[in-house]
Amino acid sequence: MRVRNLLLEIGCEELPAHFVTSGIEFLKEKLPQELESNFLPPSSVEVFGTPRRLIAVAYDVPEVQPDREELLVGPSLKAAFDTEGRPTRAAEGFARSKGVSVEELITVENPPGKRGTYVAVKRVVKGRSAVEVLRELLPKLILSIPFKKSMRWGTKRIRFGRPIRWIAAVYGGEPVEFEIDGIVSSNISYGHRFLSPEPFVVEEPAEHLEKLEERFVVADQEKRCAQILDGAVSLARRVGGHLLKDEELLEEVTNLVEFPYPILGSFEEEFLKLPKEVPVVVMKDHQKFFAVTDEAGNLKNYFVGVANIKPVDDSTVCRGYEKVLRARLKDALFFFNEDRKKRLEERVPKLEGIIFHEKLGTMLQKTKRLEGLAPWVAGVTGLGSEGESRRAAHLCKADLLTEMVNEFPELQGTMGKYYALLDGEPEAVAVAIEEHYLPRFSGDSVAKTAAGVALSVAEKVDNLTGFIGVGLKPTGSADPFALRRNALGLIQTLIENELFLDILEAAREAARLYGEQGIELIREAPEETAEFVKERLKNFLKEKGFRPDTLEAVLAVTHDPYDAFLRAKAVEKLRENPEFEATLITMRRVVNIIPEGFEATDFTPQGEFEENLFNAFKELQSKLNKLISERNYTEALLQVSSLKPAVDAFFDNVMVMDRDPQVRNRRLSLLKTIADQLLKLIDFSKLAI
Known part of the structure; x- marks a missing residue:
């Protein structure tokens, strides 16, 4: 089957940094899913993003859907035919809606999502061309991208993170045409807003990133990130410093620029009298600048800003950065001195x-x-x-x-x-x-x-x-x-x-x-x-990594997070042992047989198996209480295993739900007493075996 590469580029006004991240994540997950569900599975999908564009490239997308057999399920057999085998209105209506005669209906057992016998129609669906499918799929995909906040513009009929300005959709070198609120898709894209604003034709999806870089757009966010980090680290070393690590800021700045250009700036040393966190916050949260420290981690009076353009003269941009930062730091120093005039008390x-x-x-x-x-x-x-x-x-x-x-x-x-x-x-x-x-x-x-x-x-x-x-x-x-x-x-x-x-x-x-x-x-x-x-x-x-049933069993008996963590660790550790798994099965029998709401009454065990179980329990009880008080849950659970032989013998030789109410109550009270003790450890009834 012949395949081609697909490019989708959504060009828009500047997206906030976190919108870029969420858009990339969505397209990376949903585009391959949508293509596969439409019988056009790609070999791989790559997604890129800048503040002005989201780009997805799907490789080796089939040109045509395969022909396939489709099963259309109708009403149940009982609803489709009466007791004498004559078709009902339900059968006739279903057949008519599918363009077949009643005689062409078949019966199927337990079709997907249903149980029982149903009537159905089997038909061959001829595969559609990829271009035809993509014209329907891509606009829906674009408008389904979830942003924290979306906006309307133009005719106000659609919502998106920021106004869409162009859509490039190219499949194997040919444009895929569709329209979203007056914006017609094409094979036209644009370079950097200031450095290369002219439109250009997208010819081959696989070469699009290279063509963008020729026009001062580094679309690959990982490459932009590396350029920013390498440049900023190099500038910090130039003044004998180290870049203050901040992954969150690095990701944000990466998604604020298309053509990153780090610039070194400085500020007056008097601002170093402020607590270190103050200049760092001013630089990071208000200016998106990286701080520079010395070997000991002390702040130096330098910073690295990242421009979205390579200026003719670095010093001009640097002076602008320094002027804005200086004003903010002066405010901070003033606030600090004013605050010191009054004690917290x-x-x-x-x-x-x-x-x-x-x-x-x-x-x-x-x-x-x-x-x-x-x-x-x-x-x-x-x-x-x-x-x-x-x-x-x-x-x-x-x-x-x-x-x-x-x-x-x-x-x-x-x-x-x-x-x-x-x-x-x-x-x-x-x-x-x-x-x-x-x-x-x-x-x-x-x-x-x-x-x-x-x-x-x-x-x-x-x-x-x-x-x-x-x-x-x-x-x-x-x-x-x-x-x-x-x-x-x-x-x-x-x-x-x-x-x-x-x-x-x-x-x-x-x-x-x-x-x-x-x-x-x-x-x-x-x-x-x-x-x-x-x-x-x-x-x-x-x-x-804890199993859900382990957590249910543990959280049923404690409201203490760290205590629950220790209990869960003990259960998970011992569940790796097949012998302990057998103990869990036995203890579940003890807990599950007790009727809901039953309360134990005073009892005296009678007979060999009742007495043996009661004695084994009494011997275990004091050990369990001590181990539980010490929160030694692994050893406590191991000690429970010692009760297994007596419990198994009891169930093998005694009828718990005896017809005699006094006997039944005595035996249930014995088991309830044991169950109450076990519940101080975990709720065995909630463990899946």
């Missing part, structure tokens, strides 16, 4: 004027809750930093009232740390102020100091319990208060620091503190909070 009462949430009170009320919850967390987790946690909680929101954080919100917590140190607060308190916001994003580090961990955990428990308690739990993909991120951050903080904390008890303490302030939460707030965290924990541990 003096700002705390004014938190009364900041609303945390209309249903959850002011930021001062939140501070008071954290002053109670952080020491409580420190105490129950054994961190032993109650005093430092309380003091850090008292000051942790005060920097929200500083000029610096007002201008640069990204620095909240960080500026609190520096101001606290300058105020003479203990280092542990200052660091905790910064750490309580951690982790700020996926992949970020978690709090590590004792006071910082306690305050970070308290912050997240307070947020979760409060918002869930007033009915603001996330629904669907919407999560305006970042509760999923709070829950995940809580989980990561506890597991990475190997800390045990019952989330249900923590949420109850948080709810109590809300209640003391007269803020009413729903009665079920602690339970709903614990379940919300457990759902996030389940997903978190699934991504770590």
